[in-house]
Amino acid sequence: MSDSLVxxxxxxxxxxxxxxxxxxxxxxxxxxxxxxxxxxxxxxxQAPLRGRIMASxxxxxxxxxxxxxxAAMLRLGGQVISVESAATGSSAAKGESxxxxxxxxxxxxxxxxxxxxxxxxxxxAARVSPVPLVNAGDGAGHHPTQALLxxxxxxxxxxRLDHLRIVMSGDLKFGxxxxxxxxxxxxxxxxxxxxxxxxxxxxxxxxRHQLHRTGVSIRDERDLSAAAAGADVLYQTRIQxxxxxxxxxxxxxxxxxxxxxxxxxxxxxxxxVMHPLPRLDEIDESVDSDPRAAYFxxxxxxxxxxxxxxxxxxMGT
Amino acid sequence: MSDSLVxxxxxxxxxxxxxxxxxxxxxxxxxxxxxxxxxxxxxxxQAPLRGRIMASxxxxxxxxxxxxxxAAMLRLGGQVISVESAATGSSAAKGESxxxxxxxxxxxxxxxxxxxxxxxxxxxAARVSPVPLVNAGDGAGHHPTQALLxxxxxxxxxxRLDHLRIVMSGDLKFGxxxxxxxxxxxxxxxxxxxxxxxxxxxxxxxxRHQLHRTGVSIRDERDLSAAAAGADVLYQTRIQxxxxxxxxxxxxxxxxxxxxxxxxxxxxxxxxVMHPLPRLDEIDESVDSDPRAAYFxxxxxxxxxxxxxxxxxxMGT
Amino acid sequence: MSDSLVxxxxxxxxxxxxxxxxxxxxxxxxxxxxxxxxxxxxxxxQAPLRGRIMASxxxxxxxxxxxxxxAAMLRLGGQVISVESAATGSSAAKGESxxxxxxxxxxxxxxxxxxxxxxxxxxxAARVSPVPLVNAGDGAGHHPTQALLxxxxxxxxxxRLDHLRIVMSGDLKFGxxxxxxxxxxxxxxxxxxxxxxxxxxxxxxxxRHQLHRTGVSIRDERDLSAAAAGADVLYQTRIQxxxxxxxxxxxxxxxxxxxxxxxxxxxxxxxxVMHPLPRLDEIDESVDSDPRAAYFxxxxxxxxxxxxxxxxxxMGT
Numbered sequence: 038m039s040d041s042l043v044x045x046x047x048x049x050x051x052x053x054x055x056x057x058x059x060x061x062x063x064x065x066x067x068x069x070x071x072x073x074x075x076x077x078x079x080x081x082x083q084a085p086l087r088g089r090i091m092a093s094x095x096x097x098x099x100x101x102x103x104x105x106x107x108a109a110m111l112r113l114g115g116q117v118i119s120v121e122s123a124a125t126g127s128s129a130a131k132g133e134s135x136x137x138x139x140x141x142x143x144x145x146x147x148x149x150x151x152x153x154x155x156x157x158x159x160x161x162a163a164r165v166s167p168v169p170l171v172n173a174g175d176g177a178g179h180h181p182t183q184a185l186l187x188x189x190x191x192x193x194x195x196x197r198l199d200h201l202r203i204v205m206s207g208d209l210k211f212g213x214x215x216x217x218x219x220x221x222x223x224x225x226x227x228x229x230x231x232x233x234x235x236x237x238x239x240x241x242x243x244x245r246h247q248l249h250r251t252g253v254s255i256r257d258e259r260d261l262s263a264a265a266a267g268a269d270v271l272y273q274t275r276i277q278x279x280x281x282x283x284x285x286x287x288x289x290x291x292x293x294x295x296x297x298x299x300x301x302x303x304x305x306x307x308x309x310v311m312h313p314l315p316r317l318d319e320i321d322e323s324v325d326s327d328p329r330a331a332y333f334x335x336x337x338x339x340x341x342x343x344x345x346x347x348x349x350x351x352m353g354t
Numbered sequence: 355m356s357d358s359l360v361x362x363x364x365x366x367x368x369x370x371x372x373x374x375x376x377x378x379x380x381x382x383x384x385x386x387x388x389x390x391x392x393x394x395x396x397x398x399x400q401a402p403l404r405g406r407i408m409a410s411x412x413x414x415x416x417x418x419x420x421x422x423x424x425a426a427m428l429r430l431g432g433q434v435i436s437v438e439s440a441a442t443g444s445s446a447a448k449g450e451s452x453x454x455x456x457x458x459x460x461x462x463x464x465x466x467x468x469x470x471x472x473x474x475x476x477x478x479a480a481r482v483s484p485v486p487l488v489n490a491g492d493g494a495g496h497h498p499t500q501a502l503l504x505x506x507x508x509x510x511x512x513x514r515l516d517h518l519r520i521v522m523s524g525d526l527k528f529g530x531x532x533x534x535x536x537x538x539x540x541x542x543x544x545x546x547x548x549x550x551x552x553x554x555x556x557x558x559x560x561x562r563h564q565l566h567r568t569g570v571s572i573r574d575e576r577d578l579s580a581a582a583a584g585a586d587v588l589y590q591t592r593i594q595x596x597x598x599x600x601x602x603x604x605x606x607x608x609x610x611x612x613x614x615x616x617x618x619x620x621x622x623x624x625x626x627v628m629h630p631l632p633r634l635d636e637i638d639e640s641v642d643s644d645p646r647a648a649y650f651x652x653x654x655x656x657x658x659x660x661x662x663x664x665x666x667x668x669m670g671t
Numbered sequence: 672m673s674d675s676l677v678x679x680x681x682x683x684x685x686x687x688x689x690x691x692x693x694x695x696x697x698x699x700x701x702x703x704x705x706x707x708x709x710x711x712x713x714x715x716x717q718a719p720l721r722g723r724i725m726a727s728x729x730x731x732x733x734x735x736x737x738x739x740x741x742a743a744m745l746r747l748g749g750q751v752i753s754v755e756s757a758a759t760g761s762s763a764a765k766g767e768s769x770x771x772x773x774x775x776x777x778x779x780x781x782x783x784x785x786x787x788x789x790x791x792x793x794x795x796a797a798r799v800s801p802v803p804l805v806n807a808g809d810g811a812g813h814h815p816t817q818a819l820l821x822x823x824x825x826x827x828x829x830x831r832l833d834h835l836r837i838v839m840s841g842d843l844k845f846g847x848x849x850x851x852x853x854x855x856x857x858x859x860x861x862x863x864x865x866x867x868x869x870x871x872x873x874x875x876x877x878x879r880h881q882l883h884r885t886g887v888s889i890r891d892e893r894d895l896s897a898a899a900a901g902a903d904v905l906y907q908t909r910i911q912x913x914x915x916x917x918x919x920x921x922x923x924x925x926x927x928x929x930x931x932x933x934x935x936x937x938x939x940x941x942x943x944v945m946h947p948l949p950r951l952d953e954i955d956e957s958v959d960s961d962p963r964a965a966y967f968x969x970x971x972x973x974x975x976x977x978x979x980x981x982x983x984x985x986m987g988t
Contacts, residue, residue, distance in 0.1 A: 122756075
């Protein structure tokens with residue numbers, strides 16, 4: 038028996054599983070790093086991750102998230118191995134545990150990006166991964182780089198992360214993006230959250246409790262139009278049909294919470310509209326050409342934020 | 355709100371959606387560029403697209419077309435992100451529009467190669483894409499790089515693109531490759547087209563009309579063997595079972611339009627046999643070893659033609 | 672008609688289809704090369720395969736095997752094009768032959784790694800491939816790089832490949848890995864094989880016959896615990912439910928052939944436990960932390976062995 042190790046790295050690997058892995062100084066330094074990445078252009082000549090391999094391990098397909106991570110890795114000079122639908126791969130089908138898969142893939146790659154439909158999957162995977170692992174979404178759990186790119190977008194578009202009036206609209210109960218963003222924004226002073234959602238999709242009491250302890254101001258509002266009139270940021274999210282008993286109910290909810298030309302007339306000139314995407318009709322296409330429509334810029338910011346995260350994880354400093 | 359743009363490029367991006375985007379000077383210059391690519395070997399030392407990323411976005415799988423584009427990009431020194439089955443990816447399944455997907459992917463990649471089952475999809479995508487987009491097939495619509503590689507093959511194998519006798523056989527109604535090639539060849543002087551197809555699969559009147567206006571000579575012929583005897587190029591295509599009411603009818607049509615040893619005895623020594631591939635039994639395997647069988651060389655030419663197209667789109671000159 | 676060739680290479684390409692392609696000197700030289708690869712670190716600065724493209728063509732998904740080959744190619748400085756589920760790609764679905772697919776892909780790539788569910792598929796593919804081809808598993812057929820990595824692991828962990836007592840347990844009838852390893856080990860002097868398997872899954876008479884001719888010592892044993900007590904290497908394999916008439920029978924077989932804490936107490940201190948993975952419960956998770964558990968190190972060795980194989984195939988020397 039040799040004395041070689043399972044893990045190719047000596048020190049325990051760092052991971053990014055949930056927004057709670059991100060304390061305020063780390064958030065600030067990642068946002069600054071992302072800003073550097075953007076300023077340097079998309080292909081830093083130095084290729085700092087040359088010779089490193091990132092494994093994209095997606096147990097459910099998510100083309101945009103996968104592309105964003107992979108483009109980030111390639112722009113840093115690294116390389117990528119990728120599975121777009123790992124659940125149908127033979128080993129998972131044969132009953133192999135996620136833990137075993139991660140241990141093995143961690144022997145081939147230097148970084149793992151994991152997407153999994155089960156809440157808590159990334160936490161389990163990170164516990165055994167011999168290399169740094171990023172959670173790219175685990176069901177109703179976390180998706181920390183989405184939260185980071187939302188922060189990055191607000192900072193870049195509004196110039197600050199404090200003393201903002203943020204309106205969150207749509208599914209605040211099941212949608213993890215709005216929930217994560219609310220918790221991160223609550224760390225900064227003077228932010229006011231206005232929540233607009235149907236009763237069925239109200240922000241959960243547990244999150245409200247966490248938010249109240251931070252001292253952030255929270256207000257519920259029925260009327261999106263009234264809320265929008267006082268917003269710096271309008272964060273719209275998708276409402277899924279499955280959440281409602283009937284199509285009638287679903288259609289009614291959607292009709293009162295759409296972002297359309299009329300609503301944009303109420304929104305201040307300096308404000309922005311965000312959306313984690315994909316969107317259906319909760320933002321009308323006519324809004325796309327409005328300069329306040331920030332959602333495609335927001336998606337693109339994911340590239341710079343993920344470059345920053347991969348760099349930080351890989352360089353281990 | 356910042357003043358940054360959705361699109362990362364300043365000038366409007368150029369695209370390649372249909373053969374009508376290719377005027378004669380452009381065709382000539384792309385064919386010359388492809389020839390350079392082939393002569394330089396497959397890996398030009400200069401890696402002109404180093405630092406660029408191409409996104410392969412395939413809403414229906416087509417391994418060969420995808421591989422051909424991706425190998426072309428890699429041989430130019432670029433990198434690739436790829437989805438082999440985007441239709442089952444979560445965002446499309448959630449109802450995201452093709453336009454939104456292209457806007458977002460265009461924020462991560464520098465070039466998009468799109469395959470989509472719907473006619474007109476590439477046109478719609480190109481209208482919103484912030485980066486150059488190539489149509490790699492949109493249903494019964496267009497597949498312009500296939501048409502280009504057919505031209506490249508004829509020029510390389512026959513030494514010219516004019517004063518040729520071209521026999522087209524098989525499905526000339528639904529098969530887009532023969533149709534596109536016919537329209538491109540009609541631009542060159544002195545070409546004679548002989549069309550051999552069952553009544554159900556005759557070249558459409560609209561295309562015939564377009565061809566007649568160019569002054570190209572067209573002739574219909576029932577007997578493939580008779581037609582082959584006078585050919586410089588025999589362009590065979592696949593006939594799909596779905597086109598016929600009964601298997602008997604289908605089998606009968608196929609039996610009279612096969613390229614086999616007997617047919618090859620009728621074909622002139624200097625002629626070539628082409629096929630867009632995949633082939634079933636419309637060309638007998640015994641023909642493969644005949645030096646006039648050009649279809650595998652034709653497939654390989656796709657690499658050089660796609661290198662030329664990607665270079666032209668990316669360099670924007 | 673031009674005189675260009677179908678194949679881009681002048682000399683016939685070399686392939687790795689079955690362990691019988693590997694004579695003893697070649698095995699030794701590949702193991703030495705793999706050891707060099709491991710010693711140099713995972714990213715040899717010289718990038719010997721820069722500018723080469725490997726095509727991963729998987730007609731059935733096998734994420735781990737694919738990742739291992741792709742990481743190996745990337746660490747050698749090469750690039751990869753990849754299909755994780757070629758059987759659902761349009762050309763195979765349209766009825767294109769494997770031979771045609773390989774001829775075409777061999778026009779784009781410099782190396783092909785093929786996984787296919789049908790026994791003999793790799794042999795057929797290699798006969799027409801214009802570029803070197805590696806068999807990454809063809810159904811119940813061969814998987815020669817798995818056999819090589821098993822040898823590499825034993826040599827590295829035990830210091831030698833001869834005069835070893837190897838216990839093989841589990842499905843020795845259908846499992847190709849144990850069978851291939853047995854045949855390779857029989858080429859070295861003084862090895863003793865102990866076979867532990869239920870009657871339904873006994874090593875086939877044909878393989879026994881081949882082994883007997885080499886003069887290797889073979890012994891059947893009912894009791895895994897007794898066998899383990901005298902082992903240098905315990906090679907455990909997975910037993911599939913489909914092999915048994917009833918679940919009761921299946922459960923009974925599994926319960927007597929598990930590697931667990933009790934069994935590890937019988938295993939000598941210097942011995943190792945191997946498994947081709949994926950594992951279900953035939954090795955208890957509590958064993959993972961035992962330093963004699965070599966199976967994750969074994970999986971990782973696949974990287975170095977495949978680097979050696981790709982290098983040997985591509986350099987053609």
